[in-house]
Amino acid sequence: MDMGKGVGLVETKYITVASHPHELTLESGQHFGPVEVAYETYGELNQRGDNCIIVPHALTGEAHVAGRHTPEDRVAGWWDELIGPGRALDTNKYFVVAANVIGGCCGTTGPKSTNPETGKPYGADFPLITIRDMVQVQYLLLKNLGIRRIKAVIGGSMGGMQVLEWALMYPEMVEAIVPIAASGRLAAQCIAFNAVQREAITGDSDFKGGHYYPGPGPIRGMGLARQIATITYKSDESWASKFGRTFSSIRPQDYYSLDNRFEVEHYLDYQGEKLVQRFDANTYLYLTKAMDLHDLGRGRGEYREVFSRFRGKVLSIGVSSDFLYPKYYQEEIHHFFKQAGADSHYWELISPYGHDAFLIEFKKMSLKIAQFMQTLS
Ligand SMILES: CC(=O)SCCNC(=O)CCNC(=O)[C@H](O)C(C)(C)COP(=O)(O)OP(=O)(O)OC[C@H]1O[C@@H](n2cnc3c(N)ncnc32)[C@H](O)[C@@H]1OP(=O)(O)O
Numbered sequence: 001m002d003m004g005k006g007v008g009l010v011e012t013k014y015i016t017v018a019s020h021p022h023e024l025t026l027e028s029g030q031h032f033g034p035v036e037v038a039y040e041t042y043g044e045l046n047q048r049g050d051n052c053i054i055v056p057h058a059l060t061g062e063a064h065v066a067g068r069h070t071p072e073d074r075v076a077g078w079w080d081e082l083i084g085p086g087r088a089l090d091t092n093k094y095f096v097v098a099a100n101v102i103g104g105c106c107g108t109t110g111p112k113s114t115n116p117e118t119g120k121p122y123g124a125d126f127p128l129i130t131i132r133d134m135v136q137v138q139y140l141l142l143k144n145l146g147i148r149r150i151k152a153v154i155g156g157s158m159g160g161m162q163v164l165e166w167a168l169m170y171p172e173m174v175e176a177i178v179p180i181a182a183s184g185r186l187a188a189q190c191i192a193f194n195a196v197q198r199e200a201i202t203g204d205s206d207f208k209g210g211h212y213y214p215g216p217g218p219i220r221g222m223g224l225a226r227q228i229a230t231i232t233y234k235s236d237e238s239w240a241s242k243f244g245r246t247f248s249s250i251r252p253q254d255y256y257s258l259d260n261r262f263e264v265e266h267y268l269d270y271q272g273e274k275l276v277q278r279f280d281a282n283t284y285l286y287l288t289k290a291m292d293l294h295d296l297g298r299g300r301g302e303y304r305e306v307f308s309r310f311r312g313k314v315l316s317i318g319v320s321s322d323f324l325y326p327k328y329y330q331e332e333i334h335h336f337f338k339q340a341g342a343d344s345h346y347w348e349l350i351s352p353y354g355h356d357a358f359l360i361e362f363k364k365m366s367l368k369i370a371q372f373m374q375t376l377s
């Protein structure tokens, strides 16, 4: 398949969606504000305001989904290969919108933002947020941009959770959804992994109860959290083929010592160190907790019945080697939507890359998503 062209140079924009303190009512009932949102758009909104595609991001993602900010940028946005003229999310036809979530650390109001009441960063005083709060804030953004209908909402992992909430919270606005490697409610295994990652952060003496700004913060704990998470994002097969039992710079005298290190350890170190440079530890705590609380059924009635709120089109995508969000979760999502009367389809992305496949398998996903988009009105 011709993968089309990229979107070229792009910029992150900022908009205030709630300007007063306490203007936004969170799912918890707590009032909060002001809220500024960092977002990017690709393509043009049509006159009817109905050609929008929303791409919510996963845990450590951000609004920069496609294109490059400067010609010198080494890497493009995290789903660049899927978005652009002639690509699966074709910007000749669609207006693609991506925003950093509330609670985030990449431009949207979150724990490291300044609390206007104290003049200091919120830190641990930031309110608890949920996936529904993330979607509500995106809805306010869309209203500000003049968007009336949404052609599709597409995303993986925590992005997939937002996709599902979009369908249930604003069904009249949404024509189609594509949840990838996600679940309708977080399972105990995922909660367990999130809990130990949070323990790594809060157990670091530099965490200081979440009020560590402007200091370096819990660098060691945050790196460890990322290392644990990275293990869950891969698969036995991908570890084996990437590293096998290769040693990382071992000297013969180190073989029978604790100093020997395998290449996979080196890789985990790198992943930890890299995230620490770009991500805020408090945001990590708030977003993983929001994922833990994710439950489409909460406050809506019997879990399997709530799927009947959405009667649009569904393409639920599972990854064959994902053990964190196993494919039967996405099969179940498809099954419940179909049973409830939606035009639902399931597709298995055959891949050795585990949960991270939705950030790697662009060719396979492009083909399937492009086909699905062609079935929309
Ligand atoms: C919506 C969102 O989720 S956005 C967030 C997505 N981005 C991330 O998660 C950032 C971290 N990146 C990654 O985990 C991966 O790059 C993925 C999942 C996006 C892609 O996976 P892969 O294609 O398998 O990449 P791979 O794991 O080989 O390389 C990742 C990095 O590890 C580095 N690396 C590879 N082998 C080694 C090694 N033996 N030792 C140390 N570092 C290594 C690579 O150089 C690369 O570095 P870079 O990110 O600075 O370019």
Ligand SMILES: N[C@@H](CCO)C(=O)O
Pocket (backbone or CB within 6 Å): 058, 059, 060, 061, 156, 157, 158, 233, 355, 356, 359
């Ligand atoms: N690597 C991704 C996967 C999470 O699902 C992230 O960091 O957001």
